[in-house]
Amino acid sequence: MIEMQDVWKEYANGVSALSAVSVSIKQGEFVYVVGPSGAGKSTFIKLMYREERPTRGSIFVGGFNIERLRERQIPVMRRHIGVVFQDYKLLQKMTVAENVAFALEVIEVSRRTIHKRVTEVLELVGLSEKAHMFPRQLSGGEQQRVGVARALVNKPSVIIADEPTGNLDPENSWSILKLFERVNDRGTTIVMATHNREIVNAAKKRVLAIEAGRIMRDQERGEYGYED
Amino acid sequence: MIEMQDVWKEYANGVSALSAVSVSIKQGEFVYVVGPSGAGKSTFIKLMYREERPTRGSIFVGGFNIERLRERQIPVMRRHIGVVFQDYKLLQKMTVAENVAFALEVIEVSRRTIHKRVTEVLELVGLSEKAHMFPRQLSGGEQQRVGVARALVNKPSVIIADEPTGNLDPENSWSILKLFERVNDRGTTIVMATHNREIVNAAKKRVLAIEAGRIMRDQERGEYGYED
Amino acid sequence: MKIRTIGRHTREGFKNLFRNGWMTFAAVSAVAVTLFILGGAMILSLNVQNISVNIESQLQVNAYVSSSYPQKHLSTLEASLRSLPGVRSVSFISKDQALKKMEKLLQSNADLLNGIGNPLPDEFVLQAKDPHQTAMIANEVRLTPGIDKVQYGQSVIGKLFTVTTAIRDAAVVFIIALLVMGIFLISNTIKITIFTRRREIEIMKLVGATDGFIRGPFFVEGTLMGLFGAVLPLAALYVLYRWLVQSVPLFPPFSLLPWASVLDKVVITLIACGVFIGIWGSVISMRKFLRV
């Protein structure tokens, strides 16, 4: 499903964010990516949907060779991936509902279906009442949940979430996690970067630990680690 | 030090974010503000440095009557408060060092002092190496730490931090917390909104729990609560 | 692209106009003012050109009939002059009329002319279809039997053409230069507004939108902004020009063209600049933000 072979990433300013990363994630897996701040988790994630390009190495996601993709194939590839961005990346000029609907509009679904799915997903993340508000009128956690809703709405085959519970209280965090587990049960691959020790330790899923750009640990039924 | 008397806040779109909030925080206290996503924590905090204005009620911070302040007094008041914003609010066109220095430049400190203090504070939050990078070249957690550094740099008498560890791994979160405790020991008042149960429970400080815009609990040596 | 997507782009385009409120206003007004200047300059240019043509068209050839030419054949002579290629009009001034003119010229001393009879010849006044052929026609007229002498302001005609040609060339250069600068200003404004929305565009791209899908609403928005930005100055120019034509007293060769004869050029240029540069500018400047 997701395959990285000897991937290196050095940013334009010379910062080396990833070194010699090789990982293979199978369809339907649930993988936590953990590591200290600045370790390279987001970089690792951004490579998968081609927000960043690797300096070296090759990446395959759901049959797409990310590095060999023709320009026109990029959007097609991205529609198979639901991304929760660390900085939300909501469209400030659109309401909550429109933001979520956008992921469906790009695949030209009928307006009725859009309406139905959007209502459903907003219900799931507990934002039905905020449907017609703009992102700047929401609290941090509410914005984060809009991001989650947008990633889920078009039922992608992979969900990549970068710190999706950073601004959520434990209760909301758990309910988002339950959501992810439900879609994972239906076969969706999930890759989630997180700092939430409680969640990682409770879930007993595969854990990828990145430190200073290298994969230091790749453990089935792993723990957060780094006890202090 | 900080005093709110029967404060109400209704946003322009009709959302009632705070209702009948009365709170008194003494000089040198360390207060956690907890509550579910969208409860009104950020609103509570934004009222203190006048990013938002209350619909009703009066607010005093360090001798300033926030609501009666003359236009020219607002910056003066804000210089006594170090704020860590939930969305960081870094100046994108400035480097990390310049962002932190900005809080000193506004009080017209000498360049030498600025350089010294900035180097010191960046060291404290572990970003010495990133001093000359721009915010967009940093990871989420690194940006958050820049926000912390900026709040600390001019040694304000109050620090107000909105979710300052949301994007930090536990280790970094703890070291930020240690920093706050150190300045608190020197007499700085600290108000911190957080979702981090571990930290709140370990600290045994005063806890203000906000739910649906009301203060539901105000407990000395409190716990995070909301066990599930 | 499905029909519903076209509908969606149209709706979004309209929505964006309103949601970007202030920015839309700033962009449309910048386009409108630029096009007002461009349109005004075009109208000015067209009129200056027209006046310079009017001045040229006042050029004429005076052909004096030889005194020995039989009076009764004058109409044959006139016909043969009229049939010369390139001649637009021929008019006749008899020696009597010419004398009256002369007397007027001499005023109180005119009585001195009495007693010597009329020394003046009959005269034909010709105008060329193309004023530049005046000299050529004059030469042909000179060869016509019965014509004794030909005058056509030989000494100034060269200078006159230099000036009128210079004016017309200047007007064309002026309008082309303004057009280029106007296009630059409009596309620059559009670029800046697109620039402020680069994050938006990048996010859309990251969420799986194709370039075309992102461009859709911008296309609608650009068209509408360009249209407003062109229609407003057109209306203003129309009102202003009508007022000018009515209220400024002018006389030949200084006359204003009727609105109808400047209309087509101005309307086409303004709409084209507004709409096409608007769309083109946004498509071009969007390109770099689509590379995500």
Add this chain to the structure above:
Amino acid sequence: MKIRTIGRHTREGFKNLFRNGWMTFAAVSAVAVTLFILGGAMILSLNVQNISVNIESQLQVNAYVSSSYPQKHLSTLEASLRSLPGVRSVSFISKDQALKKMEKLLQSNADLLNGIGNPLPDEFVLQAKDPHQTAMIANEVRLTPGIDKVQYGQSVIGKLFTVTTAIRDAAVVFIIALLVMGIFLISNTIKITIFTRRREIEIMKLVGATDGFIRGPFFVEGTLMGLFGAVLPLAALYVLYRWLVQSVPLFPPFSLLPWASVLDKVVITLIACGVFIGIWGSVISMRKFLRV
């Protein structure tokens, strides 16, 4: 404000110019193009006004000496005409010179004038200091003893003044309108660039900066952008105009003013528009983002 803060603002202002790279370029080039149009229009206007003045100044009064006036007193008469208030120049055309002219006019028929002596009078040609006083001077000349008849193109002088005045008024209206529109375009561009930085401004305010402190670097930046935006078109206009003056063949009354006599107005207007509108525009449009 401490000295070091002024230094800081200056440094920040320069830095911002570079860090906003593309935006700085877009804004400066929009200002430069707008000012180029404005400056070009000013130069055009000034020249059109000058030409219309030249045309007026070719107006003259022809004063015919009565045939009974003694030849030997002509110089006294000339002196008295010269002493009339408002007269700029007086020149004399003797009846012989006048006859030569007349003969030239009649051309081949000139010999008809032989034998009748010279019917023409001596003539003085006067020019007014102020062409508008031509009629007044003509009237005074008429009352001068020894002058028989006065001519000054009564029939066209009114029309001529209508046209030249209309042209000059139009040039003034034109330039003022352009100035207003130019100011609008420049301040609009500045507003848009400020608008894209509203978050920045709000953050600064939230971190404890005073309005003045935030404005400081914008002030420096605005001044520099305005200066560049004015100096570039000035240089371009200078080069272009020098080329025009040298290479376009013109003759009175069509002549181009020397650069020196348009210089001051154009330089002052462009620098003022660039710098002051730049600063003013940013200060004004910043205001609403400072209310945090």
